[in-house]
Amino acid sequence: MNFKKALLAGAALAVATAAPAQASIVDNPHFKVLGLLGLVIVWGADASDTAPVVSDFVIDTGTGTTAAASGDADLISDDVHTVITGSLSPTPDSLSDGSMLSVTDATSGGAFTDGGTTGQLDAADAFTAFGLDGTTDIAADGAEMESSFYVASNTAFAIDAEASATTSDNFALTDVGFDMAVTQSGDDGLAFGSAAQFPHSGGAGGGVSGSISTLDDLSTAANVFTGDQRTAASTGSIADQSVRFDVTYSLGGAAGYDLSMGAGEIEADVTYTVFVP
Numbered sequence: 001m002n003f004k005k006a007l008l009a010g011a012a013l014a015v016a017t018a019a020p021a022q023a024s025i026v027d028n029p030h031f032k033v034l035g036l037l038g039l040v041i042v043w044g045a046d047a048s049d050t051a052p053v054v055s056d057f058v059i060d061t062g063t064g065t066t067a068a069a070s071g072d073a074d075l076i077s078d079d080v081h082t083v084i085t086g087s088l089s090p091t092p093d094s095l096s097d098g099s100m101l102s103v104t105d106a107t108s109g110g111a112f113t114d115g116g117t118t119g120q121l122d123a124a125d126a127f128t129a130f131g132l133d134g135t136t137d138i139a140a141d142g143a144e145m146e147s148s149f150y151v152a153s154n155t156a157f158a159i160d161a162e163a164s165a166t167t168s169d170n171f172a173l174t175d176v177g178f179d180m181a182v183t184q185s186g187d188d189g190l191a192f193g194s195a196a197q198f199p200h201s202g203g204a205g206g207g208v209s210g211s212i213s214t215l216d217d218l219s220t221a222a223n224v225f226t227g228d229q230r231t232a233a234s235t236g237s238i239a240d241q242s243v244r245f246d247v248t249y250s251l252g253g254a255a256g257y258d259l260s261m262g263a264g265e266i267e268a269d270v271t272y273t274v275f276v277p
Helices: 003-017
Strands: 039-044 053-059 100-104 137-141 144-153 158-169 176-183 222-226 242-251 265-275
Touching: 039 265, 053 265
Parallel strands: none
Antiparallel strands: 039 053, 039 144, 100 137, 144 242, 158 222, 158 265, 176 242
16 A cells, blocks of 8 residues: 555545534623612711711612602711811801891991900990991891702712701791702812712702702701702712702891891701612
């Protein structure tokens, strides 16, 4: 047998019986972020007056339409405390000095000298004589208080609130006006909002309840805000994707303090609860 011919024949046989070439690629990427399908992060100051601190980390674990019935879990046991609007300074628990009185719309004069205890009207203080017309009045300086907290979310959320008076002398919750709005971005010592959008498509006042005008409207828990979109609009950090909720409390409501209200004192605790409906 010719060895060379046998080898070639074997080679030919091998080529003739080889299977057709095939290529198969199977890929099945699968990503799942457990518990974060609805996430809301709330920050401000903490109980020790340190800011900024995240003290609420709420995940959507329920289906309720109120804070009390939401069933949502907060993974941080602490509570957020508000800051003075435009800063990261914690809101004081009380304003013990009270409000100063000033003359408004005087035709002349009315200058005030705080000669006694700073921030308190007393016998050591002095006014200059002032001209009077039909609009001249007395106002309580500092009878308006602005506080804020910050929220970042990957889903729409709502806020319920409840108020209770802790000190009440002549004034009541009906005497304290309530107003809420949202600031989309700014820098309060920490820049926020560069990657955020308003949590309601209506803008700064969108989603804010129109039925809450005084703290008495919150004597039982009520909704103060319901959003329709997440705050996170693009890639960024928690602060980048945060907006600021601003609340203004005013003695006498929108009209302000009036002499007919007399002298007195009112202090209240207001608790806001953020949840995913």
